[in-house]
Amino acid sequence: MKQLKFALLAISITAAGFVNATAQTADEIIQKHITAIGGADNWKKVNSLKMTASSNMQGTEIPFTITILQGKGLKVEISVSGMTGWQIMTDKTGWSYMPFGGQTKPEAIPDETLKQSQDQLDAQGALIDYKAKGTTATYLGKDDVEGTDCFKVKLTYKSGKEETMYFDATNYYHIRSVAKVKAEGKEIEITSNYSDFQKLPEGIVYAMSQEGGMTGQMKIKSVEINKPIPDDFFVYKEDAKK
Numbered sequence: 001m002k003q004l005k006f007a008l009l010a011i012s013i014t015a016a017g018f019v020n021a022t023a024q025t026a027d028e029i030i031q032k033h034i035t036a037i038g039g040a041d042n043w044k045k046v047n048s049l050k051m052t053a054s055s056n057m058q059g060t061e062i063p064f065t066i067t068i069l070q071g072k073g074l075k076v077e078i079s080v081s082g083m084t085g086w087q088i089m090t091d092k093t094g095w096s097y098m099p100f101g102g103q104t105k106p107e108a109i110p111d112e113t114l115k116q117s118q119d120q121l122d123a124q125g126a127l128i129d130y131k132a133k134g135t136t137a138t139y140l141g142k143d144d145v146e147g148t149d150c151f152k153v154k155l156t157y158k159s160g161k162e163e164t165m166y167f168d169a170t171n172y173y174h175i176r177s178v179a180k181v182k183a184e185g186k187e188i189e190i191t192s193n194y195s196d197f198q199k200l201p202e203g204i205v206y207a208m209s210q211e212g213g214m215t216g217q218m219k220i221k222s223v224e225i226n227k228p229i230p231d232d233f234f235v236y237k238e239d240a241k242k
Contacts, residue, residue, distance in 0.1 A: 026137035026153045029167055030127050036172040037197075038204035040128055045202070046070065049123040050224040057216040068123040073234030088234050089117060095236045106236065116161045116181050126155065126163075134158030142169065145176050173197055174207075200225065 034040050051066045064078040076087045078098070085098035087109075094109030094117070109117070119126055122133075130137060140152035143166065150166040157163070166176035177192045194207035200223055208220045 024139065024151065026139040029139065029151045029153055029172070030130065030137060033167050033172040033174060034127060036205065037174075038199070038202075042203040043124045043128050045226070046124050046204070047226050048229050050227055050229075051220050052222045052224075053218050053220045055216045055218045067229065067233070068121065069229050069234065070123045071121055074121050075234055088236055089114065089121065090234050091118060091121060093236070112182055115159050119157055119159065119161065126157070130155070140164065148175065150175065173205075202226075 034043070037043070047070045049066075049068045052063075053066070054061050054063045056062075062078060062080055064076060067075045067077075072090060074087075074089045078085045080100040083099045085096075085100060085103075087096045087098075088094060089109065094114040095106045096109055097103055097106040122128075126133070126135065135158065136156045138154045138156075140154055143150055143152050145166050149169040151169055151172075153165050153167065155163045155165060161179065161181060163177055163179040165174055166178075167173065168175050173194075175194050177194075179190045179192075180187055181190060182188075190212070192210060192212040194210050196207065196209035197205050198208050199205050202225045204225075206220070206223055208223075210218045210220070
């Protein structure tokens with residue numbers, strides 16, 4: 001009987017060692033996620049992206065567009081109460097003009113905010129070739145997100161910004177992010193949830209519903225891939241002050 005117990009103990013130890021040896025790494029989870037959303041080859045073909053969307057804030061629907069040119073520029077245009085606001089970012093500068101927020105003229109985006117936001121210039125997404133971009137990934141185990149079993153992976157960007165991504169353990173879709181950002185000298189956490197995943201004609205999968213973050217509940221109505229964008233689209237112009 002003792003020999004049997006020792007044999008069972010040895011088997012259990014061996015099995016535990018096998019499970020640990022085959023546990024998924026951060027890189028394996030990320031690669032499975034990329035495959036689930038269309039594959040790296042399809043995403044690497046994305047040079048520009050334009051989203052037409054609306055956000056519901058306190059019962060008011062606010063239409064806006066987000067245009068990204070890979071690695072070069074991002075522009076957000078928002079319409080509220082007949083007024084149009086905008087935000088422009090490039091790899092060097094950033095400007096913001098939100099008249100409905102009390103601004104009377106465009107203002108430069110603070111350097112700290114700009115530095116932590118420039119990862120948004122990536123139309124292909126932060127996880128495509130993430131190592132080459134200077135991002136490190138760490139597997140943090142599994143967690144529950146509103147009843148969904150998820151893998152947790154912490155990203156540390158080249159800028160120093162940290163973000164924890166939650167991937168559905170069943171289909172490897174990215175359903176939640178918790179990002180740590182600095183604003184006015186303070187570190188805050190921003191949680192964003194993603195759902196309504198749809199496959200676009202280009203073969204990539206995109207989350208058409210996003211909730212949380214700075215946009216409230218956002219519904220994406222259309223996503224245009226690789227539409228021509230003028231070179232001066234992300235340039236701050238004097239006539240934008242009017």
